[in-house]
Amino acid sequence: EAGVAQSPRYKIIEKRQSVAFWCNPISGHATLYWYQQILGQGPKLLIQFQNNGVVDDSQLPKDRFSAERLKGVDSTLKIQPAKLEDSAVYLCASSLGGRGRGQFFGPGTRLTVL
Amino acid sequence: AQTVTQSQPEMSVQEAETVTLSCTYDTSESDYYLFWYKQPPSRQMILVIRQEAYKQQNATENRFSVNFQKAAKSFSLKISDSQLGDAAMYFCAYRSDTGTASKLTFGTGTRLQVTL
Numbered sequence: 642e643a644g645v646a647q648s649p650r651y652k653i654i655e656k657r658q659s660v661a662f663w664c665n666p667i668s669g670h671a672t673l674y675w676y677q678q679i680l681g682q683g684p685k686l687l688i689q690f691q692n693n694g695v696v697d698d699s700q701l702p703k704d705r706f707s708a709e710r711l712k713g714v715d716s717t718l719k720i721q722p723a724k725l726e727d728s729a730v731y732l733c734a735s736s737l738g739g740r741g742r743g744q745f746f747g748p749g750t751r752l753t754v755l
Numbered sequence: 756a757q758t759v760t761q762s763q764p765e766m767s768v769q770e771a772e773t774v775t776l777s778c779t780y781d782t783s784e785s786d787y788y789l790f791w792y793k794q795p796p797s798r799q800m801i802l803v804i805r806q807e808a809y810k811q812q813n814a815t816e817n818r819f820s821v822n823f824q825k826a827a828k829s830f831s832l833k834i835s836d837s838q839l840g841d842a843a844m845y846f847c848a849y850r851s852d853t854g855t856a857s858k859l860t861f862g863t864g865t866r867l868q869v870t871l
Contacts, residue, residue, distance in 0.1 A: 672857065683759075683846050683861025684800070697858060730798055736857070743790065744859060746800035 643667065645747035647733050653753045659721035662750045666714070666735030672696075673710055674744060675718050676732040684732055690716065691738065720752075728754045757782045757849050761862035768837045769870050775822075776832045776865045778847030786852040789823065789830045790859065795843040803845070806830065808852075834867075842869045 646665040654660050666673050671692050676684035687706065689697040692713040701708070705724070710716040720727055730751050734744040758781045768774035780789070791803040806814045806823050813821050818838075822831045834841055844866050848859040 674858065676859075681863070683848075683863050684859070685861070686858040689858055732798075732800065734800070738857070742857075743802045743805060745802070746792075749798045751798070 645735050647747035647750055651751050656754050657722040661717050661719045662731050664716045664733030670735035672736040672738040673716050674734040678730040723754045725754050757860050759847055759849050759860050759862040761847055761865050763865045765866045767868040772837055773835045776845050778830045780828050780849050788850040790848040791832045792846045793843045837869050839869050
């Protein structure tokens, strides 16, 4: 079974530029998550999708971050414009949903904002 | 809001020995799930073990076991017969069981070193 795919693996941009990350979840997984992991910290949820609807985006900085999940499969996370403090690893995870289901993570995208 | 605390930033264990990683959490909920994830340098988060709060029996997965103390809100991970491949960051995580929101709340992690 293929795992969660993410691209790119690494991205370096200047502040105020825009960047987009892509995630392809495990086939059949209805729930998709984007987490931000700043160096030395645990991941923090940015947004959760159930199929193509948003369940939780309470910690998404909506003035600069946006995410979509068209057709309930792939998802993209965009930052525009980027700030220095956005430097982090962005992790995508997916789950079948339902009680207690574990989340399966992708390899992450390491973003460096200069 | 739920919080997860890992008070050991770093731990070290000799190969073949046993090590215990600590985790405490704070919640007012009665139904929830707890997880331990491993994150090697490749950054991929790998699920190690999970525990349902309504189960009194501690979860085990081969060399990994937990000590779940619900009243004390404690959830420690024991790794037996440690191997070099166990070296990684270990994160304790909490998941609520209410509604459709199912985010994981993570601790700050414990870096485990395995020495020869």
